[in-house]
Amino acid sequence: MEPHLDLKEVCKRFERVVAVDMLSFAVPRGAIYGLLGPNGAGKTTTIRMIMRIALPDAGTILLNGVPMDDDARERIGYLPEERGLYRKMKVAEHLAFLAEVRGLARPEARSRSKAWLERLGLAEKANAKVEELSKGMQQKLQFAGAVIHDPEMVIFDEPFTGLDPIATRQFKDEIVAMSARGTTVVFSTHVLPQAEELCDHLCLINRGRPILQGLLADVRARYATRALKLTSPASDAEISAAPGVAAVRTKNGTRIAELAPDAVASSVIRELAARVPLEAIEPFVDSLEDIFLKAVEADHVALE
Amino acid sequence: MLRWNKVATVIRREYLARVKTKAFWISTALVPLFMVAMMVGPTLLMARAGGRFTVALVSGNDKISRGVASELERQEKAKEKVSDLAITLRIEPLAADAAAQRSKLKREVLDKRLNAVLIIHDDVLASSKAEYLSNNLTAIRLISRLESAVQKVVVRERLIGAGIAGERTAELTRGVDLQTIQLGKNGEEGAGSFIQSFFLSYIFMFIIWFTMMIYGMYVMRGVIEEKSSRIVEVIVANLRPYELMVGKIFGIGAVGLTQYAIWVLVAMNFAIPGLIGLSLGMGNAPVLSPVVLAFFLLFFVLGYILYSTFYAAMGAAFNSEEEAQQMQGILSMFMAVPFVLMMPVMNNPDSTLSVVLSLIPPFAPVLFFLRMTIQMPPVWQIVLCLVLLIATIFLVARVAAAVYRVGILMYGKKPTLREIVQWARSS
Numbered sequence: 001m002e003p004h005l006d007l008k009e010v011c012k013r014f015e016r017v018v019a020v021d022m023l024s025f026a027v028p029r030g031a032i033y034g035l036l037g038p039n040g041a042g043k044t045t046t047i048r049m050i051m052r053i054a055l056p057d058a059g060t061i062l063l064n065g066v067p068m069d070d071d072a073r074e075r076i077g078y079l080p081e082e083r084g085l086y087r088k089m090k091v092a093e094h095l096a097f098l099a100e101v102r103g104l105a106r107p108e109a110r111s112r113s114k115a116w117l118e119r120l121g122l123a124e125k126a127n128a129k130v131e132e133l134s135k136g137m138q139q140k141l142q143f144a145g146a147v148i149h150d151p152e153m154v155i156f157d158e159p160f161t162g163l164d165p166i167a168t169r170q171f172k173d174e175i176v177a178m179s180a181r182g183t184t185v186v187f188s189t190h191v192l193p194q195a196e197e198l199c200d201h202l203c204l205i206n207r208g209r210p211i212l213q214g215l216l217a218d219v220r221a222r223y224a225t226r227a228l229k230l231t232s233p234a235s236d237a238e239i240s241a242a243p244g245v246a247a248v249r250t251k252n253g254t255r256i257a258e259l260a261p262d263a264v265a266s267s268v269i270r271e272l273a274a275r276v277p278l279e280a281i282e283p284f285v286d287s288l289e290d291i292f293l294k295a296v297e298a299d300h301v302a303l304e
Numbered sequence: 305m306l307r308w309n310k311v312a313t314v315i316r317r318e319y320l321a322r323v324k325t326k327a328f329w330i331s332t333a334l335v336p337l338f339m340v341a342m343m344v345g346p347t348l349l350m351a352r353a354g355g356r357f358t359v360a361l362v363s364g365n366d367k368i369s370r371g372v373a374s375e376l377e378r379q380e381k382a383k384e385k386v387s388d389l390a391i392t393l394r395i396e397p398l399a400a401d402a403a404a405q406r407s408k409l410k411r412e413v414l415d416k417r418l419n420a421v422l423i424i425h426d427d428v429l430a431s432s433k434a435e436y437l438s439n440n441l442t443a444i445r446l447i448s449r450l451e452s453a454v455q456k457v458v459v460r461e462r463l464i465g466a467g468i469a470g471e472r473t474a475e476l477t478r479g480v481d482l483q484t485i486q487l488g489k490n491g492e493e494g495a496g497s498f499i500q501s502f503f504l505s506y507i508f509m510f511i512i513w514f515t516m517m518i519y520g521m522y523v524m525r526g527v528i529e530e531k532s533s534r535i536v537e538v539i540v541a542n543l544r545p546y547e548l549m550v551g552k553i554f555g556i557g558a559v560g561l562t563q564y565a566i567w568v569l570v571a572m573n574f575a576i577p578g579l580i581g582l583s584l585g586m587g588n589a590p591v592l593s594p595v596v597l598a599f600f601l602l603f604f605v606l607g608y609i610l611y612s613t614f615y616a617a618m619g620a621a622f623n624s625e626e627e628a629q630q631m632q633g634i635l636s637m638f639m640a641v642p643f644v645l646m647m648p649v650m651n652n653p654d655s656t657l658s659v660v661l662s663l664i665p666p667f668a669p670v671l672f673f674l675r676m677t678i679q680m681p682p683v684w685q686i687v688l689c690l691v692l693l694i695a696t697i698f699l700v701a702r703v704a705a706a707v708y709r710v711g712i713l714m715y716g717k718k719p720t721l722r723e724i725v726q727w728a729r730s731s
Contacts, residue, residue, distance in 0.1 A: 051540070051541060053537060053540060053713050070544060073541050074541060074542050076541060077541075078537075078538075078540075078541045079538075080534075080537040080538060082534045082537060083534055083537065083538050084533040084534030084535040084536075084537075084538060085533070085535060085538070086317075086321065086533065086535055087533060088321060088325070089317075089321060097313065097317050098538070098539065100313045101310065101313055101314075101539050101542050101543050102542045103542065142538065145538065146538075
């Protein structure tokens with residue numbers, strides 16, 4: 001199936017810094033796509049190029065198979081990283097203004113903005129000025145303003161920064177609901193546990209280049225080290241002496257026995273149980289963060 | 305292409321966001337007060353630049369001394385209007401040692417016991433020589449009162465010397481009242497004077513200029529605020545920078561028109577006849593014809609659009625008002641040029657120089673309109689002027705739109721040449 005959004009060998013250079021270097025990735029229709037990477041990796045530049053705020057030096061960006069232009073851009077709901085509002089406007093009027101700018105007729109803009117304010121718990125602030133809102137509330141308003149016209153695709157640049165856990169949960173629920181309605185969601189974050197929870201596809205960028213991409217499940221299967229998490233009074237040496245154990249490390253107080261490439265987990269567990277006292281043992285899956293840290297490290301080593 | 309429904313949304317927002325503020329209503333109330341104070345204040349101050357003056361009159365000719373004293377008294381009685389100018393005359397006969405007397409009186413002036421010393425030479429009838437000594441030569445009304453009194457007395461004495469009876473002298477020295485008549489296109493005669501025409505032209509010119517500047521600055525500030533509040537990127541997907549710019553210019557322009565409408569309505573009801581009468585110190589002030597008033601509105605709108613487009617581009621190119629200030633200074637200087645050229649144009653509104661200057665688009669809103677208030681220029685000039693002005697507006701708008709498009713989304717860093725070229729090619 002044709003990807004909804006397709007970037008092909010996109011490059012962007014600022015003065016002497018290469019921000020994005022031959023970046024290609026495809027966002028399938030209906031996906032929740034995570035654009036991940038450390039600070040300064042080029043995520044925001046990439047998004048700004050998709051939104052035609054910056055123009056790529058080379059490469060193409062296609063939406064529905066057609067090169068992106070100002071008209072195509074109108075079909076994307078966009079929440080920028082550097083986002084603002086008119087501080088002196090009233091909350092409800094502001095949201096209605098954004099809705100109208102996005103192409104809704106006035107009555108529709110008003111009724112939708114009312115509905116969104118209720119949904120986000122801002123109904124009693126409808127007549128307050130924007131500047132009277134807390135930062136989190138302003139962010140909710142911006143979020144609603146980005147999606148109020150039901151675009152076919154939404155792009156959020158670091159949507160969760162500065163949000164408390166309750167608001168974060170609310171945003172995530174909205175994103176999942178949007179995706180369920182068929183909207184394609186692209187978002188960037190450097191907080192990987194959030195991505196892990198939310199996205200089904202991802203692209204990890206480092207120094208402007210993709211280093212991992214695809215379905216979350218595939219990335220996991222391909223890059224996760226196979227290991228066992230265990231609790232035992234035995235020493236590291238005793239544990240690593242068991243056949244099939246490649247190495248033992250301790251991470252956040254848990255001991256992890258990494259498996260040798262050809263080892264079978266169930267037989268290693270039996271071996272260990274026979275050799276050392278075990279209080280608990282279970283298969284261990286690397287978090288996305290671990291995978292990425294390794295990938296980023298490997299990328300840096302490769303460059304040096 | 306401009307999508308007018310989107311532009312209308314921006315216009316409405318810009319308009320309401322400003323009209324709904326207290327600041328709008330406060331400035332609507334205060335600006336006329338300020339303008340009236342600026343216009344009427346100096347006139348009133350001039351009229352009232354009275355006070356008490358003590359002047360020593362030194363003359364060897366007793367007849368002249370007494371003559372001047374009584375003439376001043378007569379003037380004071382005759383002109384109630386200026387009765388607040390009180391002159392106390394201290395008559396001093398010319399001393400034997402004139403030099404010593406002179407330096408003593410000088411001392412008194414410097415010690416502020418005297419305001420001035422008036423020395424009428426003995427041979428004044430022949431030589432016409434008199435001296436006025438003071439540390440303040442700007443007390444124009446005092447000087448002109450003294451001068452006219454001395455003049456009258458000297459002329460009278462000369463007439464008497466020529467053998468004319470004393471009682472006839474008053475009649476013979478009566479002044480001439482020169483009446484100035486403004487000729488209309490078809491030779492009809494209207495009341496008016498240089499001062500009146502000058503004031504009227506000046507006031508309307510000032511309004512156009514003032515408005516272009518103030519509202520242009522509002523536009524610039526709005527653009528900079530928009531940049532610093534980071535709202536542009538939020539709406540950029542659905543609103544092109546050009547549409548945002550046009551919406552902003554028209555929205556703020558509509559605010560300006562609203563403000564003027566309020567002022568005109570209030571003024572028509574009670575203020576203006578009184579004010580103009582007061583400021584010009586006379587009754588039947590000339591009134592601009594409806595045609596000129598219509599052109600006033602037209603030039604006002606076109607001038608505003610031209611300059612606010614400049615200002616919008618400037619706001620987009622800079623990140624803060626401080627940064628923009630330097631350029632803004634240059635623009636303000638440019639805008640002040642018509643004021644420098646005002647006098648030559650007024651003196652001879654139909655000279656080649658005046659015509660050429662008034663057709664130059666950036667000066668046209670002020671100078672061409674100025675010519676209209678004096679004498680309606682030929683139709684071909686009006687058409688040419690409007691065509692040039694409107695063409696310039698479109699040209700400036702195109703350039704401004706390019707600057708705007710690149711500048712409005714650049715925070716903290718100036719757009720590089722490469723980026724500008726990139727955008728120019730993509731659009």
